[in-house]
Amino acid sequence: MDEKSKGQAQAAQEGFAARAKAPASHAATPKAVSEPHPPAATAGAKAPGGRDAQPEAQAQRPRRKRKWPIVVGVVAVVIVVAGVGFWTWHEQPSFCNAICHEPMDNYVEGYFNDQTLMANMHKKANVTCLECHEAKLSEQVAEGMSWVTRAYAVDESGDLATVGVTADQAFCAKSGCHEWEDVVASTQDWGGQAGVNPHLSHQGEAIDCSNCHGVHETSYMYCNTCHDYAVPSGWEEPR
C-alpha cells in the first residue's frame, strides 16, 4: 500500500502515458487534434496574419488576397471536424489501446472481458475509461512522451508496474456514482461479526477505497493485515 502511494506522483506521469500518446505521437495528423477547440482559432488567426505581414508584396495581386478568407475558412472547418471526430473517438475505451497496445491492451481487455474485475462491473454500468480517468491535456502529453520514449515498465500481468492512480471517497462516493451511506450499510457487521465494518472502522478516512478495491486488479482485504475477518470471494488476503 505504502509502495503504491509512494510511486504515485511519478507514476501519475508515466501511467497514463500510453493512453494519451496518440495525440503526441500522431505526427502525421494535424497537431490540432490533440486540442480540438483552440486549434481552429489559432489556424484561422495565423494564416492571414502571416500574409498581412507583407502587404506591399501582396498589393499587386489583390485576387489572391480575396481567396484567403475562403481558404482559412475551409481549413478551420476541416480542423474542427477532424477535432470533433478525434474527440469522439478519444472518448471510446477502444481508443486507449488502438495504438498503445502495450501497456493498454490488458486494461482494455480486462474492462471488456474479465468478470472478476471491477473495471468490468463499471463497463456493465456504462462507465467509460475517461469518466474515471479525466483526460488532462498536460497529462496526455506527458503520457505520450513516456510512451514514445518507452519510459514505463509493465509487470508480468501486463499492467503498468507502477500505478500512480488511486481512488478515494471523494472520487467514488459522489453523486451519480456511489451513495456512501448505502456502501457503509452494505457491509455492516461484516462476516457476521457485530461492530465490524470495512467501510466504517478505526481506520477512518485515512484509507482510500483503493486500499481494498482494485479496479484493474484483484481487490484485497486490507483489514486482515491485522485482523482475521471474512474475505469476499475472489479477493486476496493481504499481500
Ligand code: HEC
Ligand atoms: C471505475 C473507474 C475506472 C474505470 C472505468 C477505468 N479505470 Fe483505470 N484505473 C482506475 C483506478 C482506481 C486505478 C488505480 C489502480 C486500480 O485500482 O486498479 C486505475 C488505473 C489505471 C491505469 C494505471 C494508471 C497509472 O497511472 O498507473 C491505467 C493505464 C488505466 N487505469 C487504464 C484504464 C483504461 C484503458 C480504462 C478503460 C478501458 C480504464 N482504466 C477504466 C479507475 C478506473
Ligand code: HEC
Ligand atoms: C477496508 C477495505 C475496504 C475499503 C477501504 C473500502 N471498501 Fe468497499 N467493500 C469492502 C468489502 C469487504 C466489500 C464487500 C464486497 C463483497 O461483498 O463482495 C465492499 C463493497 C463495496 C461496494 C459494494 C456495496 C454493495 O452494495 O454491494 C461498494 C459500492 C464499495 N465497497 C465502495 C467503496 C468505496 C466508495 C470506498 C472508498 C470510500 C470503499 N468501498 C472502501 C471493503 C472495503
Ligand code: HEC
Ligand atoms: C495496523 C493494524 C490494523 C488494521 C490495518 C486494522 N485494525 Fe482494527 N484494530 C487494530 C488493533 C490493534 C485493534 C485493537 C485490538 C484490541 O484492543 O484488542 C483493533 C480493533 C478493531 C476493532 C474493535 C474490536 C476488536 O477486535 O477489538 C474493530 C471492529 C476493528 N479493529 C475493525 C477493523 C477494520 C474493519 C479494519 C479494516 C478497515 C481494521 N480494523 C484494520 C489494528 C488494526
